[in-house]
Amino acid sequence: MTCYRSQNSWHSYVKNSLDEAELHEMTAHLLLCSECRSLVSAIRETAGTFANDRVILTPPLEIKLNVMMAIDKHKYKKSTSSSHLFELKNWGLSMLAAGLLLFALNLTSLVSPLASNHVTDLNTVLGKQMALPFHKMSQVTQAVLREIDSFTTYQPK
Amino acid sequence: MHDDEIIRSILQGNGERYDDIVERYQTGLYRTAYYYTQNIEDARDLTQEILIKAYNYLAGFNQVSSFSTWLYRIAVNHCIDWCRKKKPLYVEAAYLDNLSDQERSPEDQLLQQELTSEVQAAVACLPEIYSTVLILYYFEDFSPQQIAEIVDAPKRTVETRLFRARKMLRDKLHSGSSGGEGYDLLPKPKQLAQLR
Numbered sequence: 353m354t355c356y357r358s359q360n361s362w363h364s365y366v367k368n369s370l371d372e373a374e375l376h377e378m379t380a381h382l383l384l385c386s387e388c389r390s391l392v393s394a395i396r397e398t399a400g401t402f403a404n405d406r407v408i409l410t411p412p413l414e415i416k417l418n419v420m421m422a423i424d425k426h427k428y429k430k431s432t433s434s435s436h437l438f439e440l441k442n443w444g445l446s447m448l449a450a451g452l453l454l455f456a457l458n459l460t461s462l463v464s465p466l467a468s469n470h471v472t473d474l475n476t477v478l479g480k481q482m483a484l485p486f487h488k489m490s491q492v493t494q495a496v497l498r499e500i501d502s503f504t505t506y507q508p509k
Numbered sequence: 510m511h512d513d514e515i516i517r518s519i520l521q522g523n524g525e526r527y528d529d530i531v532e533r534y535q536t537g538l539y540r541t542a543y544y545y546t547q548n549i550e551d552a553r554d555l556t557q558e559i560l561i562k563a564y565n566y567l568a569g570f571n572q573v574s575s576f577s578t579w580l581y582r583i584a585v586n587h588c589i590d591w592c593r594k595k596k597p598l599y600v601e602a603a604y605l606d607n608l609s610d611q612e613r614s615p616e617d618q619l620l621q622q623e624l625t626s627e628v629q630a631a632v633a634c635l636p637e638i639y640s641t642v643l644i645l646y647y648f649e650d651f652s653p654q655q656i657a658e659i660v661d662a663p664k665r666t667v668e669t670r671l672f673r674a675r676k677m678l679r680d681k682l683h684s685g686s687s688g689g690e691g692y693d694l695l696p697k698p699k700q701l702a703q704l705r
Contacts, residue, residue, distance in 0.1 A: 359672065360665045369652035398675060402628075402647040411539040412553055416531050419560045425524025428568070 353381040358388050366396050512576040519567060527564055534577070535560065537649060538584050544644045545588040547633050555591055559584045578658045581645070585659055589637050631681045639674035646671055 358381050364370050365378050382389045510529065518526045538559055543552035563583050570579050632640050641660060645651045653671065657664040 360668050363646060363668050363671045364653045364664070367646075367650075367652040369654055395675070399647055403650070406540075406648055409536070409540050409543055409549075409552075411535045411556065415535050415539065415553060415556050415560075416528070418557050419531050419564075420525075420528055422557070422561050423524065423527060423564045425527075426522070427524060427565070428520045429522035429524075 353377045355381075355385060355388055358382075358385070359391075362388070362392050362395055365392060366399055513572060516567060516570060516572075516576060519564075524564075530563075531560055534580060538580075541581070541584055541644060541649060542588055544629060544632060544648060545592055545640070547629060551591070555588060559587050562587065574658050575655075578651075578655050581649070581651070582659045582661070585641055585645070589641070592637060627682060628678075631678055634681065635674060635677055639670055639677060642667055642670045643674045643678065 358378060361370060361374060361378055365375070365382075370378060382392060512530070512533075515526050515529050519530075535556060539552055539556045542555040542559070543549065546552050546555060559580075563580050566583070570576065632643050634640075635643065638660075642656055645656045645659060646653070651659065653664050653667045657667045660667070
């Protein structure tokens with residue numbers, strides 16, 4: 353290590369904040385260089401002087417009181433409504449993904465007609481496949497509506 | 510409890526935990542602000558503003574650096590902004606809690622207080638880039654690497670500024686003690702001689 357390089361680490365050396373390799377280099381250099389050693393010694397003395405003469409100031413009590421009164425303690429509280437909307441959004445996306453998966457699964461039955469080049473049958477098969485989930489969904493919907501009707505028209509004895 | 514744990518708790522909605530952060534850092538921030546302002550009331554106001562600003566920006570603390578360096582970055586920038594906007598109308602000597610030193614005579618204590626005030630005033634008169642590194646290194650005990658993170662400069666730059674700042678401070682203090690109008694004939698404490 354040269355004097356030019358060592359001067360970039362004098363103050364770090366005094367604060368013991370060098371890593372192992374840098375510390376080893378600096379220590380070795382200071383053993384050989386009296387000028388750098390003298391400068392480091394002066395820095396250390398100044399640091400010691402200022403540490404001993406550091407102003408001891410007691411902060412006034414109102415600092416804490418004023419700060420705690422000024423801040424919004426609820427600033428980082430997550431609001432309940434926004435979390436519910438977030439959950440609903442997640443549900444909606446999940447249902448959409450399930451629908452697309454169902455659609456994709458039904459489309460796999462079209463592979464054999466395509467492979468055997470029965471292109472003329474493709475439109476018919478495709479139409480049937482697309483109609484199938486919608487037909488099933490409408491059956492389920494009608495069943496639910498019937499149930500709801502039976503509850504609304506129910507009359508106690 | 511570690512700073513990161515307190516911050517995490519605050520960001521989960523427990524704002525009252527900021528009380529611990531204030532308790533932990535208000536003394537250092539108050540002292541730093543005093544070194545910039547040389548006035549107790551301005552130091553108090555600045556400390557409050559710094560702590561409030563830090564709370565409002567807490568979500569931006571990414572925990573890559575330590576909380577103390579993040580907080581002091583806010584503090585230093587706020588103090589420098591204050592210095593640029595208004596110069597102190599008067600310099601108020603702080604009531605020093607370390608006055609009652611039984612080992613020193615009253616005369617020595619008074620001289621010590623004078624020297625401390627002189628040093629503080631000289632530091633405050635330096636250009637901001639030098640006074641900042643001096644305050645953080647010698648008075649707040651940060652390492653050059655930490656100071657580099659606070660002032661957002663390379664460590665080598667901080668080392669250079671520290672070297673120059675110390676020299677400027679020494680020259681300023683020595684020129685103040687060696688003559689001119691109002692030259693004080695009382696001998697200065699030996700500490701002044703250590704700034705060689």
